[in-house]
Amino acid sequence: MHPAPSVIIFTTLSGLGFGLLFFLGLGMPEVTGWVAFVFFLIAYVLAVGGLLASTFHLGHPERAWKAFTQWRSSWLSREGWCAVIALVLMGLFAIGSVFMGERWSLLGWLGALFSLATVFTTSMIYTQLKTIPRWNMKLTPAMFLSFSLAGGALMAGQTSVALPLLLIAALVQILYWRQGDKALASSGTDLGTATGLGQRGSVRAFEPPHTGTNYLLREFVHVVGRKHAEKLRIISFLLAFALPVLFIAIPLEGIALKHLLALLAVVSHLAGVAASRWLFFAQAEHVVGLYYGSDKE
């Protein structure tokens, strides 16, 4: 799949933003006044910024509101609803915390629930696609949720929670890569089933339908950068999990130093998750590529 910057920015930033909102809703940390203002500002910039970025790849962003109509069947529509509900609930909750010094805990709990639901519905947009076996796995929502929770805990400064969550996310990442690498081969779809000619002998793409490129090839048959995938996986794993764990596990004296290391952990995690998301798209094989002979790469 074509790793469009808009969707990478969207899933990375929004995942982190809604993860932070989840912990703020639970009262971890329990903040009021200016401190709460800064926390909520960061969470909203990430969550809303990501959502806005996702509209950049639309052909007609001015009609985006129509995406709220089909929640009964479409995961993309459900995601829109969950995001708006989460942002409204957490907005009200933030008003209480920032301006009135009060914690409306039921509102916070509901906001936390919908923040998590937003991340889940985002992941289901990809998971539902049978056409992309690497995404069509239970580990896809597990990965999106575990990343969001780990990143959210890290940003909320919940070191004791962030540590196990980072380790869980790291484990899910490894499992996702392992299972994903076998997904297309074990899906049972190949050029033989795609053309219906597989039982007659071995099928080979002899001549493409067009000499130039087209939308399908640009969007689905992305192969650039796959050769560096192994190196990128190591880099993203180190940045997303190994370094942040190291940064928050170092026992240090001094509040300034602790804050500096926490900031480093967040920045490193963000960069690592972005690299992992790039791989999530760039390595995903769409079965339509088979019609163009992509199995012979």
Next chain:
Amino acid sequence: MTQLPTSTDRKMGLVIDLDTCVGCHACVISCKGWNTENYGAPLSDQDAYGADPSGTFLNRVHSYEVLPTESPAQLIHFPKSCLHCEDAPCVTVCPTGASYKRVEDGIVLVNESDCIGCGLCAWSCPYGAREMDMAEGVMKKCTLCVDRIYNENLPEVDRVPSCVRTCPAGARHFGDLGDPESDVSKLVAERDGMDLMPEMGTKPVNKYLPPRPKDQIEDQIDILAPLLAPVAEEPKGFLGWLDKTLEKL
């Protein structure tokens, strides 16, 4: 509505004969010609006369080589367009309701004034049947020439999809695949018509007729064969002497 109808009154679709298709691409051109000036936004081209041309097409013809173990290689031309699936994933993923399947004839269409151009329907289609138009920013797909097949301003012979009308080899057939008595249904039954990627669970309406088996020369029994058998297995006379002499050298 992006919920699929539980059933459709008819299942209009195409039957494509892989045995007959000669790979001339006439269906591709006639499709583009008709559909760029009728239903919905035109099918645009980008850099059409430049170094890197590309454009929107609703029908494309691939070519595949099949290598059977026991017989010579075969070249099979393979036209591919929307299969108007009964369980069309492109319809249910649509967030705006722009993508829909008609109850009356099962045709899958896009309401272009509702399409936000998110591309998710194209992601969900295993066949590559949908292409985003780069000029218009909306999704384009085969309409089964919905503006021809019911068009009473056209002569009756023209009330079929443009690709079917054009095909010089007669490799494309149009009809109601939901009616077992229709010509297309009988053709599918007779020729073992098949689905593409049945494991995807899309239940395509369009069917493909597999190439007929080729003649196998080895297995042929000809009543004249004994008369055509070589007269002399072993050369005799002068040729026999020459053969032996050359063998010894």
